[in-house]
Amino acid sequence: MDYLPIFTKLENRPCLVIGGGEIALRKVHLLLKAGADVTVCSLAFHAKLLEKADAKQVKIIKGTFSDELLDNKWLVIAATSDKEVNQHIAECANSRQILVNVVDNPVLSSFIMPSIVDRSPIIVAISSGGKAPVLARLIRERLESLLPMHIGRLATISGEFRHQVKKTLKSVSLRRRYWEKLFGNGQLGQLLQRGQTDKAIALMTQSLTEEVAKGDVALVGAGPGDPSLLTLKALQLMQQADVVLYDRLVSSEILDLVRRDADLISVGKEAGNHEVEQSRTNEMLVEYALQGKKVVRLKGGDSFIFGRGGEELEELVASNIDFQVVPGITAASGCSAYAGIPLTHRDYAQSVTFVTGHRKQDGKQLDWKALAIKNQTLVVYMGLIQAEEIQQQLLHYGRGAETPVALINKGTTADQHVVIGKLDELSQLGGGLKGPTLIIIGEVVCLADKLSWFNPEQGHKLSRDPFLVNLA
Ligand SMILES: C[S@@+](CC[C@H](N)C(=O)[O-])C[C@H]1O[C@@H](n2cnc3c(N)ncnc32)[C@H](O)[C@@H]1O
Structure with missing residues (x-):
């Protein structure tokens, strides 16, 4: 950038224009528009400048330029037709550090005057830095036609x-x-x-x-369970809410953080057992927002990952309700982190796939062949009931019987329980587990041995014996 564009406040500030012709008149006109206190010095004056002087809009000094005319001036414009005079003015102004513009001479000027589109108080200034004035003018003309007068x-x-x-x-x-x-x-x-x-x-x-x-709705991901995994934005919105509609997976510790006076409404869902039908939940969101309430729709994990967040938003769009979406930590990220199972690892898995074990009655079948490929991690949400089918299909399509699997129950909470086994025993591993469970299938699971750090019973941090870590 050759020039810094700034807008200068010149109201009642003394400015000097040297020159009395047409160009000087134009500059005076602009300075007056900005409310400047203008003095014009010249040997002869355009009739309109004389009129302005008569109307006491400008002061005029008949004579040649002298340095003392610069006293107390904020800004100077040299608009004479004499190059040497203009140069002298520029030198005098520069030595006093007064901003000076020499008309049509950017080299001598310490500021240049842009083309402007004036819709005061909206002003658009365009400059090519003296490189392409015609281009700048064309841009200005285009903007003139684009920006309505009002x-x-x-x-x-x-x-x-x-x-x-x-x-x-x-x-x-x-x-x-x-x-x-x-x-x-x-x-x-x-x-x-x-x-x-x-x-x-x-x-x-x-x-x-x-x-x-008018109210609005915030679709907020509450994370997998540990309240400290809430985002700051989630917390802020929970503190401002009038109504919170929450799912079964949202823990009581998280609900404790909601503003005390807010109405808490459970619309919990369990596969096949909907406390409140989805359509009713959608209606409630719209109804509360139309009552002018700040509604928070609190969902476990992330609303856009197996959370039907999109369906609820479509309803809001149809009813013209304002909304925002706050992402949450999804179970796959939370549970894998708290179980010490990186979902990818350069040695074991180059990709990770999230699938749901629970699908619409008429839902599409999973592509088991693709899911059975080695060196990828498969994360199954809501997969406990389907564990047997998952095991059979993956084995059928060639995933090794020895492939490690982990079942993480109530991940990231004080009740987290991790069961580790092999793919050919998957259907047996979940017996007795109650509550949300995530299945991770893939070679990365073997890293849990070495990397697990979270011990719910001992208040989170697991103290590790370096000797054992090295053996693992
Ligand atoms: C309806 S899905 C909701 C997923 C959620 N939107 C998310 O991003 O985590 C519910 C499933 O997520 C998984 N899940 C959610 N929270 C979990 C947790 N704390 N521990 C284990 N699995 C969890 C379970 O597989 C559960 O059946």
């Missing part, structure tokens, strides 16, 4: 309205959303275009009232 008016009334918006909408994100919606509303522009400013202001006020009255 945009300045829009910016002005927005500025007047800002304080009220700030008072009404407490958070930055709410305010941002309000403004984005407002400026995206074509109706506002049309009103201003027709000069109906009162109606435009009424529309802004009405939108603000609606924004306050």
Whole structure:
């Protein structure tokens, strides 16, 4: 960047223009628009400059340039037709560190004047740094036709309205959303275009009232169980919620972190046993949001991984409800980390696949052949009931009987229980396990021996004997 674009405040600040012709007149005009206190020095003056002097808009000094004219000036424009005079002015101004522009001479100038599109208070400045003035002009012309005239008016009334918006909408994100919606509303522009400013202001006020009255939904992933795995954003939203609709998998420790006055509603799901039907959950989200509530939809793990988050959002979109999505740590990440089983490892697994053991009645079959390939890790969610089928299919398609498998029950919680075995005994390993269980199949499971660190009984951290670690 050859120049730093800045917008300078010149209101009531003394500025000097040397030269009295057409070009000087244009520069004076711009400086006056910015409210500058303008003095013009020249041997002769354009008639319009004389008019401005008569109207006391500018001071004029008839004569040649002298250094003392620079006293107290903020900014100087040399617009004479004499190159030597212009150069002298530039040298004097530079030696006093006063910003100087020499018309059509970027080399002598310490600032240049851009092409501008003026929709005050919106101003677009374009400069090619003196390299391609025609190109800059063409860009300006394009922008002139793109930016409607009423945009300045829009910016002005927005500025007047800002304080009220700030008072009404407490958070930055709410305010941002309000403004984005407002400026995206074509109706506002049309009103201003027709000069109906009162109606435009009424529309802004009405939108603000609606924004306050309208609730929204945050689809929040609560992670696999350990409350300290919640994201900061999840926690913030839980603390601001009016209503929280939560799943069975969300632990009571996590629910304890929800704002005390919020309504907690269980819509828990277990494969085949839905406490509240999904369609009813969807309806409830919409109903509460339409009541103006801040709704948090809290789901175990991550909402977009076997969490039906997408289906709920589609319902919100259909009802025009605002929403946001906060990712959570999915069971595969949480459980594998807390069991010391890296899901990939350069020696054992170059890919990892997440599949669900529970599918829609008419759901598609899994591609067992692809899932049986060696050197990949298979993570099965909701797979306990289907353990026998998983075992048979993988063996049938060539996965080794000795392939290590891990069942992680209630992973990351104080009740975490890990069972490790081989693929040909998978269907036997889960007997007696209750609660959420994740199955990890693949060579990486053997690393648990060496890498497990989480001991729920002893308050998380497992103290390891370095001698045993080396033997493992
Ligand atoms: C309906 S899926 C929800 C998955 C969730 N959206 C996620 O990203 O983790 C439920 C399944 O996730 C797995 N799961 C979730 N939390 C778990 C945990 N703490 N320990 C073990 N498995 C868990 C189990 O396989 C459980 O049956």
